[in-house]
Structure formats: structure tokens, C-alpha cells
Amino acid sequence: MKTEISALVDGELDGREAAGPLNAIKEEGELRDRWRSYHLIGDAMRDTRMVTPGFAVRVAAKLAQEPTVMAPARRVPLPQRPRWQYLSAAASVAAVALVGWIAFAPQEAAPPVAIAPKQSEIVQVAPPDKADDYLYAHQGYSPRNSLQGVAPYVRMVSGEAGAGKR
Amino acid sequence: MIRALGLAMLACCGLAQAQAGTSADAMSLLRKVYQATERLSYTGTFVYQQGDRTETSRITRVAGNDGGIERVEVLDGMPREFIRTRETVRCYLPDSQTVKVERRSDERTFPAMLPEHIAGLAGSYTITRGEKVRIAGFDCEAVVLTPKDELRYGYKLWADVKTGMLLKARTFNRKGKTVEQFSFTQLAIGGVPRDRVKTKYVTQNWRIDDAAVQPANLQRAGWTMGSELPGFRKIVEVTRNLGEARPVGQMVYSDGMAAVSVFIEPLAGRAEKLRPGPSSLGSFQIYTRQVANHIVTVVGEAPAASVQRIADAVEYKLPPQ
Numbered sequence: 001m002k003t004e005i006s007a008l009v010d011g012e013l014d015g016r017e018a019a020g021p022l023n024a025i026k027e028e029g030e031l032r033d034r035w036r037s038y039h040l041i042g043d044a045m046r047d048t049r050m051v052t053p054g055f056a057v058r059v060a061a062k063l064a065q066e067p068t069v070m071a072p073a074r075r076v077p078l079p080q081r082p083r084w085q086y087l088s089a090a091a092s093v094a095a096v097a098l099v100g101w102i103a104f105a106p107q108e109a110a111p112p113v114a115i116a117p118k119q120s121e122i123v124q125v126a127p128p129d130k131a132d133d134y135l136y137a138h139q140g141y142s143p144r145n146s147l148q149g150v151a152p153y154v155r156m157v158s159g160e161a162g163a164g165k166r
Numbered sequence: 167m168i169r170a171l172g173l174a175m176l177a178c179c180g181l182a183q184a185q186a187g188t189s190a191d192a193m194s195l196l197r198k199v200y201q202a203t204e205r206l207s208y209t210g211t212f213v214y215q216q217g218d219r220t221e222t223s224r225i226t227r228v229a230g231n232d233g234g235i236e237r238v239e240v241l242d243g244m245p246r247e248f249i250r251t252r253e254t255v256r257c258y259l260p261d262s263q264t265v266k267v268e269r270r271s272d273e274r275t276f277p278a279m280l281p282e283h284i285a286g287l288a289g290s291y292t293i294t295r296g297e298k299v300r301i302a303g304f305d306c307e308a309v310v311l312t313p314k315d316e317l318r319y320g321y322k323l324w325a326d327v328k329t330g331m332l333l334k335a336r337t338f339n340r341k342g343k344t345v346e347q348f349s350f351t352q353l354a355i356g357g358v359p360r361d362r363v364k365t366k367y368v369t370q371n372w373r374i375d376d377a378a379v380q381p382a383n384l385q386r387a388g389w390t391m392g393s394e395l396p397g398f399r400k401i402v403e404v405t406r407n408l409g410e411a412r413p414v415g416q417m418v419y420s421d422g423m424a425a426v427s428v429f430i431e432p433l434a435g436r437a438e439k440l441r442p443g444p445s446s447l448g449s450f451q452i453y454t455r456q457v458a459n460h461i462v463t464v465v466g467e468a469p470a471a472s473v474q475r476i477a478d479a480v481e482y483k484l485p486p487q
């Protein structure tokens with residue numbers, strides 16, 4: 001059955017062949033989990049943005065908690081909506097898509113853990129005379145050399161302004 | 167086959183990513199960049215940006231079993247050239263007719279970035295994959311090192327998909343603002359003749375400033391750190407000359423990406439007036455203070471607060487006789 005589910009996910013089964021595996025995954029259980037995993041793997045291989053594990057379960061749970069709306073059916077037909085309302089609906093969908101995309105984008109700024117004192121409270125002094133000597137002596141041990149070779153050395157002698165440059 | 171591969175991918179990347187943030191995939195890309203730096207020969211032009219300063223430099227590397235030779239020549243502003251081999255670094259300053267020489271006679275004075283150290287980076291940074299972009303004609307993939315606290319900067323590195331060659335490197339602060347950036351504008355990988363890494367200067371009559379680096383034990387001399395900065399460990403401890411011949415002690419602390427040097431020199435016999443407090447020079451943060459008739463100067467590629475914390479932790483205790 002595992003092979004058949006895999007084939008189903010890959011779209012290799014026709015309607016008749018698909019009936020068996022489709023029935024098997026109707027119930028929650030090992031086979032349905034497997035069906036989800038295969039989809040996740042497929043997404044990963046196609047470089048589709050992955051949803052977090054258990055996404056479907058959480059959505060199902062949220063839906064189950066939603067109150068059922070008991071409203072009488074409308075008798076009067078809905079007035080014709082102006083065109084811009086459709087446009088704004090489309091824009092909302094686009095906005096939701098954008099928010100969704102941002103939410104899944106890699107986050108560059110993690111929440112800070114150790115809090116450093118505020119920069120604005122610190123009064124700066126002029127750098128030591130011949131500060132470049134210190135920078136040069138430091139550069140030899142910078143791990144950046146292993147990453148970039150000799151390139152980081154260009155930071156040392158700071159152009160015409162020399163050691164006086166802030 | 168595809169399914170088995172997929173399962174393996176899911177196990178390695180997907181789950182690790184969901185749990186720790188750092189992905190094995192991003193780590194392997196980072197490792198590839200370090201290996202490419204060591205393995206490749208190349209020649210190219212890159213731009214260094216820091217604040218409102220922009221400088222163009224030409225860089226050439228010839229790889230070899232001896233560790234290779236690299237040469238960088240700054241094309242803007244004051245002329246200067248750096249040539250680095252496994253054992254020495256030479257800095258040529260034609261305006262003052264000076265060559266600064268730093269020899270590495272001992273592995274204790276030359277800590278290389280080893281693969282096991284790369285794994286250690288995940289303790290201080292969350293390492294993730296970034297987007298794919300094209301830089302200087304190369305299709306690049308990115309890796310982002312997001313700091314786990316405010317003691318260090320973040321880094322974004324873009325590397326050639328094929329070779330792993332680093333095309334662009336950006337350092338950013340906790341607000342996401344660029345601290346400095348290196349970016350190639352032109353690059354050719356492979357086939358570099360060895361005469362391209364020789365200096366263009368004739369230095370017969372130039373002054374030679376030899377750093378005379380020697381391994382040392384400053385702790386035995388009484389210099390200790392009251393507390394160490396989280397994630398940073400001491401990677402080297404030497405005595406050396408600064409400039410023409412100013413003997414100093416130097417201790418270097420690093421988290422694998424960022425490094426901070428502590429310089430200790432006697433106050434006696436110095437003409438320069440001591441200016442205690444924080445200062446900065448380019449992307450470097452500096453903190454100066456006086457400890458037991460000595461000047462302690464801390465210089466780092468790290469936020470000002472981290473540099474100051476290291477400076478404040480320096481203590482002198484009279485060693486037992």
C-alpha cells in the first residue's frame with residue numbers, strides 16, 4: 001500500500017487504480033501520515049516553501065472550533081457590486097499572499113537575547129594615534145582571513161585621512 | 167530513488183530547520199565557502215564599502231600545497247599593497263617607504279579556521295540559507311549568520327553556486343544596517359600565473375617594521391580576564407611590536423566570525439596623552455583604559471558594547487613570586 005500511496009502522490013495512478021489508496025487515506029492513521037510526508041518531501045524537492053509539520057492538523061482543529069453560522073437564506077438577490085470592490089478583494093488576496101510570503105521568508109533579525117547598553121549614552125573619544133597599527137596587528141588573527149583571504153586587510157589603512165579619521 | 171533522497175533530505179534539513187533554526191544545508195554551504203577560499207586561484211576586482219567610504223581593490227590568489235599566495239592592491243586613496251602567504255603577511259606603504267612584516271613561526275601564533283570551528287559557529291549564530299542572486303556574472307547562493315544575542319554582528323555571504331567562491335560579504339548590525347560590505351565587480355577563477363602575486367615595488371631602501379611575534383603567557387605575567395564574553399574564547403596570546411618598535415602584549419578573543427584583540431603596553435615612556443573611552447575607526451570599535459600603569463587598548467570587529475565589556479574585564483593581579 002505504501003508504494004501505491006507514493007505513486008498516487010506522484011500522479012502515476014489513473015482513477016481506478018487510485019481508488020484503493022484514496023480509500024486507505026480517508027482515515028487518520030499511519031497511511032495518511034505517510035501521504036502527508038510524501039507531499040512534504042515533494043514540496044521540499046521542488047523548492048516550494050514548506051509549511052511547518054502538523055499544519056493540516058492545526059487548521060482542522062481551528063475549523064472545528066469555529067461556530068456554525070445559523071443565518072436564514074437571503075431572499076432578495078444581492079445588488080450588483082461595483083467593479084472596484086472586486087479589485088479591492090483581489091488586492092486583499094494579494095496582500096494576504098504577501099503577508100504569507102513574508103511570514104515564511106528567512107528572518108534576518110532574531111529577537112535579541114543579551115541586551116547591550118544604549119549607544120547614545122556613550123561619549124566617544126578620538127581614536128588612539130596610529131590606531132591603524134592596532135588594526136593591522138589585529139587583522140592577522142581575524143577569522144575573516146580564513147573566509148576571505150587577504151581581502152579584509154584593505155580595511156587597515158583608512159585612506160588619506162589616516163588615523164585621524166573617525 | 168527520488169523518494170529515498172527526499173526522505174533523507176527531510177530528515178536532514180527539514181526537521182533540523184524546524185527545531186534549531188540552523189540548517190545543515192546552510193552549514194554545508196558555509197563549509198564550501200571556506201574550502202573554496204583555500205582551494206581556488208582567482209583574480210578580480212572588489213569594492214569595499216564602509217560608511218561613506220568606497221574603495222576599489224584588485225585581488226589575486228594563486229593556490230598551492232604551500233598554502234598559496236595572495237596579493238591585494240588598493241586602487242583608491244593612499245596606495246598600499248598586502249601580500250599574504252601561510253607564514254608571512256607583508257604590507258607595502260609606498261608613501262612612507264615602509265614594509266610591515268608579520269611572520270608566523272609557530273602554529274600558536276596562527277590559528278586557522280578549522281572545519282570543527284565552523285560547526286561551533288552555530289552556538290552564536292543561527293545559520294540559514296538566503297535567496298539566489300547574480301553577482302558579477304556569477305549565479306550565487308546566500309548564507310545568513312544571524313547573531314543569537316547583541317554581542318556580535320550578523321553576516322550575509324553570497325557564494326558562486328558552482329565553486330563556492332565568496333562574491334559578496336555584508337556585515338550588519340542589530341538594526342539590520344550595513345556595517346561594511348565587500349563585493350566583487352569582476353572575477354576570473356583559475357589559471358593565474360605566479361608572477362601576478364609579486365609586489366610591484368622595489369623596496370631596497372625601505373624601512374622594515376618587523377612585528378617580531380612571539381607566543382606568550384600574559385596570564386602568568388598577571389593579566390587576566392575577570393569574565394569572558396559569552397561565545398568568545400581566547401584563540402591566541404603573543405608579544406609583538408606595534409609600528410616601528412613598540413612592544414605590546416596581545417590576546418585575541420573570537421567566536422569564530424568576530425574577533426577582538428586586547429593590547430597591553432606600559433604607560434611609562436609614552437609621549438601620547440591617554441584618551442580613555444570608546445572610539446571607532448572604520449568598522450572597528452576601540453576602547454582604551456588604564457590598568458595598573460598600563461594602557462589597555464581593545465580593538466574589535468564587534469559592537470561597541472562588546473568591545474567595552476572585554477576592556478572592562480581586563481585585570482592585573484601581582485603574580486605570586
